[in-house]
Amino acid sequence: MEDYLTATLLGSAWGLLTRYLMLKSDYRQFPGYPHGYVTHLSLGLVASLLGSLAIPAIFEKEFTAVTFLSLAATQFRDVREMERKTLSSLDMTKLVPRGPDYIEGISRVFEARNYLSMLMALIVSGTAYIFSLQAAIPVGLAVLLLAIRLMRGEVIQDIATVRPGEIRFKGPNLYVDDIHVMNLGSEGARQKVMERGLGVVIEPKDDDARSMLANAGQRMAIAHDAALQLGIYKDVDTPEFMPILRRDLDTGRVVMVIVPIEMDMECLLLAVSRVPVLESAYSRPLQSRAGAGAAD
Amino acid sequence: MMETSLSKYILAIITREAGLVSGGGAPVFMARDKEEQEKIALYLTRITGGVIHDLENGVYILVKH
Numbered sequence: 001m002e003d004y005l006t007a008t009l010l011g012s013a014w015g016l017l018t019r020y021l022m023l024k025s026d027y028r029q030f031p032g033y034p035h036g037y038v039t040h041l042s043l044g045l046v047a048s049l050l051g052s053l054a055i056p057a058i059f060e061k062e063f064t065a066v067t068f069l070s071l072a073a074t075q076f077r078d079v080r081e082m083e084r085k086t087l088s089s090l091d092m093t094k095l096v097p098r099g100p101d102y103i104e105g106i107s108r109v110f111e112a113r114n115y116l117s118m119l120m121a122l123i124v125s126g127t128a129y130i131f132s133l134q135a136a137i138p139v140g141l142a143v144l145l146l147a148i149r150l151m152r153g154e155v156i157q158d159i160a161t162v163r164p165g166e167i168r169f170k171g172p173n174l175y176v177d178d179i180h181v182m183n184l185g186s187e188g189a190r191q192k193v194m195e196r197g198l199g200v201v202i203e204p205k206d207d208d209a210r211s212m213l214a215n216a217g218q219r220m221a222i223a224h225d226a227a228l229q230l231g232i233y234k235d236v237d238t239p240e241f242m243p244i245l246r247r248d249l250d251t252g253r254v255v256m257v258i259v260p261i262e263m264d265m266e267c268l269l270l271a272v273s274r275v276p277v278l279e280s281a282y283s284r285p286l287q288s289r290a291g292a293g294a295a296d
Numbered sequence: 297m298m299e300t301s302l303s304k305y306i307l308a309i310i311t312r313e314a315g316l317v318s319g320g321g322a323p324v325f326m327a328r329d330k331e332e333q334e335k336i337a338l339y340l341t342r343i344t345g346g347v348i349h350d351l352e353n354g355v356y357i358l359v360k361h
Binding site: 035123171172184185186187188236237238239240242 | 334337338339341342343345346347348349350352356357
């Protein structure tokens with residue numbers, strides 16, 4: 001009896017720790033309010049409690065208890081729904097919206113992190129129960145590090161090179177390098193873009209990257225993250241200063257024009273390089289025979 | 297609450313020459329010179345949230361994106 005208790009407690013604590021570390025590991029994806037912390041830590045605690053109970057339940061031949069795990073899965077699907085709803089409704093009041101793809105990605109991550117805490121709790125409590133408490137700690141550390149490493153997705157700099165681009169106007173038409181971005185009619189707006197605007201060129205490293213950058217949701221995510229980190233010279237009634245990303249159809253390069261508050265090119269390049277590659281944009285045409293053959 | 301609005305829609309046309317624009321669903325504003333045209337366009341963009349585009353023939357259009 002005593003063994004169950006220690007194993008379960010250790011497992012739950014470990015699961016909760018996992019959830020906490022994952023809340024901290026990704027500041028951009030986290031809502032940031034204290035209430036958000038409470039919600040997600042509580043759900044993490046529930047998940048890890050359920051996970052840590054599974055192995056002792058099996059040893060007690062209480063097989064029905066394990067079906068609780070499936071109940072938990074339903075619960076955590078609601079987490080995704082909850083995050084999606086919250087973030088989508090908040091997105092409408094953002095100057096530079098995240099976009100549906102980014103929100104879907106964040107929601108999925110939040111759901112998956114609960115399963116991860118559950119799994120962590122299961123592994124740690126199982127090890128503690130079957131082997132010993134001393135064995136559980138190193139095993140827990142190992143799987144935790146592994147999980148954090150495996151869950152880290154790719155970022156833009158893994159799939160593309162990000163470099164400064166030159167902004168210029170031909171009449172009312174705005175170009176970055178040779179790529180047409182938009183037609184800007186107002187003289188005042190053109191002056192502001194010339195004074196304060198920064199241009200960035202994102203060059204895909206291969207055909208897979210090219211197709212990922214083609215995704216409009218991925219481009220919205222880049223605009224949102226860049227605007228969030230450097231500030232945006234825009235208000236609700238100045239839509240002309242919305243950061244815009246356009247694709248060069250011939251080469252697959254993507255250019256961005258942004259009018260930030262902080263005109264720091266180094267930081268802008270850094271911000272763009274660190275934007276996560278979204279799950280919905282992630283594609284590998286080179287893996288297919290047709291895709292690889294067509295690419296030569 | 298979902299906000300529903302039209303997009304890619306011409307909200308207004310500001311022209312210096314009457315003959316270049318005719319008919320259509322958007323209101324047409326006549327301007328006497330380029331300065332006045334810029335001013336009208338700026339007012340309208342702030343009020344409607346549309347973006348000014350220059351058709352390079354003396355006609356500006358305001359488009360909701």
